[in-house]
Amino acid sequence: MTSRFSSFRRLAALAAFCTAGVLLSSTAAAAVRKYDMNIEDTRITLVEKQQYHTFAFSGQVPGPLFFVDEGDQVEVNVNNVTALPHSIHWHGMLQKGTWKMDGIAGTTQAPIQPGESFTYKFIAEPSGTMWYHCHVNVNEHVVLRGMWGPFIVRPKKPTALEKTVTKDFIMMLSDWDSKWADKPGFGGLPGDKFDYFTINGKSFPDNQPLRVKQGDVVRMRFIGAGDLVHSIHLHGHVMTVAFKDGFPLPAPYKADTLAVAPGERYDVIFTADNPGLWMIHDHVDSHVMNGDRPMGGIMSVLEYEGIKPDDFYDWKKKKFEPNFYYEESLKKGPGIYTNDGFKGQAVQ
Amino acid sequence: MTSRFSSFRRLAALAAFCTAGVLLSSTAAAAVRKYDMNIEDTRITLVEKQQYHTFAFSGQVPGPLFFVDEGDQVEVNVNNVTALPHSIHWHGMLQKGTWKMDGIAGTTQAPIQPGESFTYKFIAEPSGTMWYHCHVNVNEHVVLRGMWGPFIVRPKKPTALEKTVTKDFIMMLSDWDSKWADKPGFGGLPGDKFDYFTINGKSFPDNQPLRVKQGDVVRMRFIGAGDLVHSIHLHGHVMTVAFKDGFPLPAPYKADTLAVAPGERYDVIFTADNPGLWMIHDHVDSHVMNGDRPMGGIMSVLEYEGIKPDDFYDWKKKKFEPNFYYEESLKKGPGIYTNDGFKGQAVQ
Amino acid sequence: MTSRFSSFRRLAALAAFCTAGVLLSSTAAAAVRKYDMNIEDTRITLVEKQQYHTFAFSGQVPGPLFFVDEGDQVEVNVNNVTALPHSIHWHGMLQKGTWKMDGIAGTTQAPIQPGESFTYKFIAEPSGTMWYHCHVNVNEHVVLRGMWGPFIVRPKKPTALEKTVTKDFIMMLSDWDSKWADKPGFGGLPGDKFDYFTINGKSFPDNQPLRVKQGDVVRMRFIGAGDLVHSIHLHGHVMTVAFKDGFPLPAPYKADTLAVAPGERYDVIFTADNPGLWMIHDHVDSHVMNGDRPMGGIMSVLEYEGIKPDDFYDWKKKKFEPNFYYEESLKKGPGIYTNDGFKGQAVQ
Structure with a gap:
């Protein structure tokens, strides 16, 4: 189904490899965290022989961990390598002044069509346990196609606990x-x-x-x-x-x-x-x-x-x-982390 | 199905027109709020072409908004113009000293039979967001037949927030x-x-x-x-x-x-x-x-x-x-408000 | 199905009769509460003619009430008189230092096989409303076979309320x-x-x-x-x-x-x-x-x-x-209470 995007997919994967990571911003307080993320037709295994066709962020379910500091500038370029339209909602992000980055197809943006890309740019606030997921046909894409990942914002002022x-x-x-x-x-x-x-x-x-x-x-x-x-x-x-x-x-x-x-x-x-x-x-x-x-x-x-x-x-x-619960990545401090344990097989 | 009640229905509708509204009581503190409300076979539209046969309070779903002050005396005469028995539970109302007004068919009252009426009289307390609904065959009447409406009691001592x-x-x-x-x-x-x-x-x-x-x-x-x-x-x-x-x-x-x-x-x-x-x-x-x-x-x-x-x-x-969320009615202060936007078509 | 256990069952029932009740421990503060409990194929009636085959603790659903003091030593010998394996998890009990008493077949113990027994020994803490239930095939045994009962721990320091x-x-x-x-x-x-x-x-x-x-x-x-x-x-x-x-x-x-x-x-x-x-x-x-x-x-x-x-x-x-809600037993103070009203018929 997605074979017509195969060369696009390879390019996108290369781009992801090149731009992932942290670029410190000019201010001491906030980093710019850039990431290039594909949405890919991916077959994962839930348990034993039960496989599932997903539209996986960076080819994995859950998607990559975004672990950022409160106030960081986040820039994610999303390449839709599947055959269906998508978008990403950064669930919990306030999007103060950036409502068009909220990722709602039909409200804040047109859906990202197959073969297209879209770059989300927003400030990471408030702090805490957040997540991201598709906001197109959520009944299928979120519930059945694994289009979700964790988004953790480290607070400037953590609680004593x-x-x-x-x-x-x-x-x-x-x-x-x-x-x-x-x-x-x-x-x-x-x-x-x-x-x-x-x-x-x-x-x-x-x-x-x-x-x-x-x-x-x-x-x-x-x-x-x-x-x-x-x-x-x-x-x-x-x-x-x-x-x-x-x-x-x-x-x-x-x-x-x-x-x-x-x-x-x-x-x-x-x-x-x-x-x-x-x-x-x-x-x-x-x-x-x-x-x-x-x-x-x-x-x-x-x-x-x-x-x-x-x-x-x-x-x-x-x-x-280790790291099945992203516990190793979380020890490393802010960053954007893929996880080989969550990778599936690409569906051609 | 309900044609045998048609003249009764017309009379009841007339009564509703006449008695709706606020009658100030003799004390400064509390009003007497009287209302005459039919339960009517009504076809509403949920969305697009999907219609639904309801037993609608005053021919609308949700039912009329009761917006009253804490301590008000509420009197609602209910006329059952449908072909099935009903009652009304005023969910959240304490019914202090008036347990027979609690609206539970089989416990606090006999059901209101088709063609019959029943008058509920009770004091509006405590304050807050309450609601009312049928208490006969709730699995059908509440869940599927739209027999519910909002009941808001304005507090004597609102919170600062x-x-x-x-x-x-x-x-x-x-x-x-x-x-x-x-x-x-x-x-x-x-x-x-x-x-x-x-x-x-x-x-x-x-x-x-x-x-x-x-x-x-x-x-x-x-x-x-x-x-x-x-x-x-x-x-x-x-x-x-x-x-x-x-x-x-x-x-x-x-x-x-x-x-x-x-x-x-x-x-x-x-x-x-x-x-x-x-x-x-x-x-x-x-x-x-x-x-x-x-x-x-x-x-x-x-x-x-x-x-x-x-x-x-x-x-x-x-x-x-406007007023789809009763936001306009709530601005007007206490009263009992119907809403033409919620009206359906009478089922003959 | 369980006829091969019938003499075992009679013996177990006798044991239960003999050992139920309270044995005060040597310290003033904590009692030792021993109980002998069968798991029995039992047919109960849910309502009207609707019966259900359960694996009932002491032949009743809910199971016997454990009403103990915080800090009591609890010892329950469980005899599995049914044809299927079981275990008991004491939901809410901390099992401080006694994790092998937690009742999880496949993790803390081997399942109690038909005809076998297992004795749980643990300290009742913390206080509050707890319960116990089987931890084998919970989708059937807990949800459909009535394998649950109340476990109330009376606090050393109750709240004012x-x-x-x-x-x-x-x-x-x-x-x-x-x-x-x-x-x-x-x-x-x-x-x-x-x-x-x-x-x-x-x-x-x-x-x-x-x-x-x-x-x-x-x-x-x-x-x-x-x-x-x-x-x-x-x-x-x-x-x-x-x-x-x-x-x-x-x-x-x-x-x-x-x-x-x-x-x-x-x-x-x-x-x-x-x-x-x-x-x-x-x-x-x-x-x-x-x-x-x-x-x-x-x-x-x-x-x-x-x-x-x-x-x-x-x-x-x-x-x-009376006592359908164990309200009479709870008045009597700590003890282990069966309830004839919850008994079913033994399935031979």
């Missing part, structure tokens, strides 16, 4: 209907039956554990990127719900289970003070399914360093791939 | 299954597939923009009048979530996305400080559909005065009808 | 799909259509009223034990939402409607200051159904002492069975 954090995880929650896996341009209709559920694009057991050591102060950034409410339960710890949509809550509260609706973000913080292997999962029990097979979906394990699992442990022989 | 409001919008959210559009008396069953989604009874693009000017302090009153959770995202602004079910929150919090469950009300307040055209929509992506057509449903645009839209703007040629 | 409580009710909310009623080992699949909805395992009108007298300070403990969000509306009173997942909220807020997601718990407190008969029900209107019959499901009535109902009252001739 977040300053203590030593481990930072991003968890994007979404839902899929396998019926539409191989039908790009279709799906996302009333009555669709979601049967796969992922954290950062993968279902248990093909996602990854969250590794911590005793004494860590852990932050989890939940992002509701799909179509359903997910009710996240962490075992063995008390979460302090500290941020909503990036904003510090005036009265942070404690919870062991937290409902995350589509579009919402919640940052929770807790101390890793209870060594063991602890489940974290969606308590909507029908969301811990892989199709009709139980105990998959939105489920992972908080693994403490030094805990020796028993033989019955589902992940006894699991190969660990 | 709400005193600053200059623009006040009411947004009732609901869901429809087109399968039952022409089958009054049926529908609202487990497994129903909602395929239309409305704000104040209309879907994008047949609803209206929310018009503001720079400097306005905007209040939006979300009312969950349907069967589903709606996750409302406002672009370009930070909402302060200030009221829940009419009550001031002790710790108002900031959000760009807010989940509204059935029966709940949330009042958010924000300053219009960012001129542009800004989407506001349900982030449950399957709720921005009109049947199987994307980018409709629960979606609107916050339009700033003086912004010139581009040619690609979906509402470039939109005819503006 | 909760000290005033005079009536304490437990309300576990859940959802059922009648298609799987007689197919143990199956069900809980994507696309399932929930058509029955219960409070403590029974639907209106086969559940019970909540009886109070004027002046009572009422606590309702909502537990999301099913697969759906329930939006609970109480008429005639203002709920103060005081606890979330057992933890006192730093800023309790007022509401008349409260959304409870799966796994979550909310404790609300209000004063019974408005005599009458008042509905309390799920405002998701499709959840007040019994199959395709309206005005059932998650619905009950708050009945004040001394109020004389009218003849149209649905529960005019209702036989009252």
Whole structure:
């Protein structure tokens, strides 16, 4: 379907390689962060044999991590290498004075047509856990085609609590209907039956554990990127719900289970003070399914360093791939980070 | 179906004309607000060609706005001109000492049978964003037949924040299954597939923009009048979530996305400080559909005065009808307001 | 199916009889609370003729009430008398230093196979409204087979507000799909259509009223034990939402409607200051159904002492069975309480 764009795609990929990274601006306070990003027909694997045709940012789901400082100038040139129109909404960005950069096809811009490009330029504010996603035919493109990624804005004045954090995880929650896996341009209709559920694009057991050591102060950034409410339960710890949509809550509260609706973000913080292997999962029990097979979906394990699992442990022989929750990238400080673990196969 | 009630209906309509309005009571503090309201078989248009058979209060969906002062005596005579039994629950009203006015068929009253009337009398308390709806076969009458309207009680002691409001919008959210559009008396069953989604009874693009000017302090009153959770995202602004079910929150919090469950009300307040055209929509992506057509449903645009839209703007040629969010009525002070824009066609 | 376990079951039942109850520990502060609990194939009745095959704790749904003091040592020996593997997760218990007691088959333990037993030992902390449920094939066992019960931990330092409580009710909310009623080992699949909805395992009108007298300070403990969000509306009173997942909220807020997601718990407190008969029900209107019959499901009535109902009252001739909300057991102080009203019939 997209073969007519193949040479364009190669050029665009080259451009992305050349311009990614940080260019310090002339002022001390704010950087200019430029990035060149393709939207590509990409086949990813949700779990086991279940693949899905996506329109992937930089060929990966979730898309690249934008980790920027509050006040940074962000410039993203988007090349649409798919056969359908798209746009990007930077969910949570105020776009103060730049409403035409808000990415709404039909309101703030014409859609980016196949083979076309569009450059978004805006200031990163406010700070907090934000995200970006397509704003054309969202019922299909966002829900079923993986057109989303994390956008984290580091605050100028962090709260006392977040300053203590030593481990930072991003968890994007979404839902899929396998019926539409191989039908790009279709799906996302009333009555669709979601049967796969992922954290950062993968279902248990093909996602990854969250590794911590005793004494860590852990932050989890939940992002509701799909179509359903997910009710996240962490075992063995008390979460302090500290941020909503990036904003510090005036009265942070404690919870062991937290409902995350589509579009919402919640940052929770807790101390890793209870060594063991602890489940974290969606308590909507029908969301811990892989199709009709139980105990998959939105489920992972908080693994403490030094805990020796028993033989019955589902992940006894699991190969660990750090950075599945962008935890390694977040340690490196601001930047724009791709992640090979999230790459799919290009669809020709 | 209801032809046997036609003369009754005419009489009732006449009565409504005569008694609507405000009668000041003998005390300075509280008014007596009397209203005569029919429940009528009415066909409304959700969007484009999608019509729906409703049991409409005063022949409109949403029903008339009750905007009263805290402590007012409210008297509503309800005439059931449809072929099915009904009652009215004044959702949020405490009914202190008047439990038999709570409108629950089978508990506080016998249902109002076809051709019969019932007069509700109660004191308007507490203050805040309330609503009213039928309490007979709610799965059909509330969810599918448009039997709901806004009930706003102006507080004796407004909060400092709400005193600053200059623009006040009411947004009732609901869901429809087109399968039952022409089958009054049926529908609202487990497994129903909602395929239309409305704000104040209309879907994008047949609803209206929310018009503001720079400097306005905007209040939006979300009312969950349907069967589903709606996750409302406002672009370009930070909402302060200030009221829940009419009550001031002790710790108002900031959000760009807010989940509204059935029966709940949330009042958010924000300053219009960012001129542009800004989407506001349900982030449950399957709720921005009109049947199987994307980018409709629960979606609107916050339009700033003086912004010139581009040619690609979906509402470039939109005819503006003020008061779609009862914003004009709310400016006029307490009263009971019908709204011609919400009227449907009588079903004979 | 389970006949091969029948003598085992009899022995286990005998053991349960012998060891239930409280053994004071050697310290003054903490008790050791031992219990012996079977998991049994049990047929319960949801409402009218709708029965359901469950895997019931002690042969009842909800399971026995664990009402313990903060810091108590809890020891529960679980005998699996069904034909399928199970485990028990004590939802909310921190399991500080006892992660292998957390009850997660495949992570913290091997599943308890048919005919086998497992003894859980842990300290009851933190305090608050907790619950327990199976953690094997939760999509079926928790959602459809009634494998849940309440676990209340009385705090060492109660809040000022909760000290005033005079009536304490437990309300576990859940959802059922009648298609799987007689197919143990199956069900809980994507696309399932929930058509029955219960409070403590029974639907209106086969559940019970909540009886109070004027002046009572009422606590309702909502537990999301099913697969759906329930939006609970109480008429005639203002709920103060005081606890979330057992933890006192730093800023309790007022509401008349409260959304409870799966796994979550909310404790609300209000004063019974408005005599009458008042509905309390799920405002998701499709959840007040019994199959395709309206005005059932998650619905009950708050009945004040001394109020004389009218003849149209649905529960005019209702036989009252106290303790349906474990309100009588909660008055007795800590202990482990079965409830004959929740017993089903053993399936041979």
